[in-house]
Amino acid sequence: xxxxxxxxxxxxxxxxxxxxxxxxxxxxxxxxxxxxxxxxxxxxxxxxxxxxxxxxxxxxxxxxxxxxxxxxxxxxxxxxxxxxxxxxxxxxxxxxxxxxxxxxxxxxxxxxxxxxxxxxxxxxxxxxxxxxxxxxxxxxxxxxxxxxxxxxxxxxxxxxxxxxxxxxxxxxxxxxxxxxxxxxxxxxxxxxxxxxxxxxxxxxxxxxxx
Numbered sequence: 099x100x101x102x103x104x105x106x107x108x109x110x111x112x113x114x115x116x117x118x119x120x121x122x123x124x125x126x127x128x129x130x131x132x133x134x135x136x137x138x139x140x141x142x143x144x145x146x147x148x149x150x151x152x153x154x155x156x157x158x159x160x161x162x163x164x165x166x167x168x169x170x171x172x173x174x175x176x177x178x179x180x181x182x183x184x185x186x187x188x189x190x191x192x193x194x195x196x197x198x199x200x201x202x203x204x205x206x207x208x209x210x211x212x213x214x215x216x217x218x219x220x221x222x223x224x225x226x227x228x229x230x231x232x233x234x235x236x237x238x239x240x241x242x243x244x245x246x247x248x249x250x251x252x253x254x255x256x257x258x259x260x261x262x263x264x265x266x267x268x269x270x271x272x273x274x275x276x277x278x279x280x281x282x283x284x285x286x287x288x289x290x291x292x293x294x295x296x297x298x299x300x301x302x303x304x305x306x307x308x
Contacts, residue, residue, distance in 0.1 A: 105156035129176030
């Protein structure tokens with residue numbers, strides 16, 4: 099069944115190429131990334147949470163239709179500055195659960211660009227029979243970016259020695275650095291947090307947020 103949701107770019111057609119890759123023909127959405135929209139309009143946390151609710155609603159609708167987006171990130175969630183309408187776009191990496199295979203070309207995290215990997219769930223790097231976790235994780239990271247995109251949450255990197263430094267997560271570069279650090283701990287957030295606490299390298303504002 100075709101997706102039909104106010105927070106998903108309208109789908110005009112869908113199918114598969116001769117090589118078996120799915121495609122969607124979708125409406126052109128004129129807007130800016132949700133993080134930029136929040137900053138430009140200086141939205142408070144409550145307003146940002148409302149946008150997050152709309153993102154969750156859109157992702158949930160897609161999942162009910164058996165579609166996994168697989169590339170949820172701020173750049174693929176646009177908000178029209180005139181109408182304030184939020185739309186999830188770019189289903190180019192999506193998979194249809196009716197033909198899901200964890201080993202299918204392009205369905206693994208290793209095949210994604212470096213910036214998309216920031217939003218990849220750990221499950222994307224292993225054989226995962228049910229990929230709904232992909233979107234759940236990336237939606238949560240997108241929410242973190244939306245919350246921390248506020249200029250008040252930004253912090254310059256502070257060099258403590260040659261290898262250890264504190265940083266804020268309001269900037270995507272710093273968030274990417276944090277994601278890689280957690281990956282190096284086997285995606286175990288608790289182990290990473292214990293290490294960062296011991297070495298005084300928790301991101302700026304971490305304790306206040308979590």
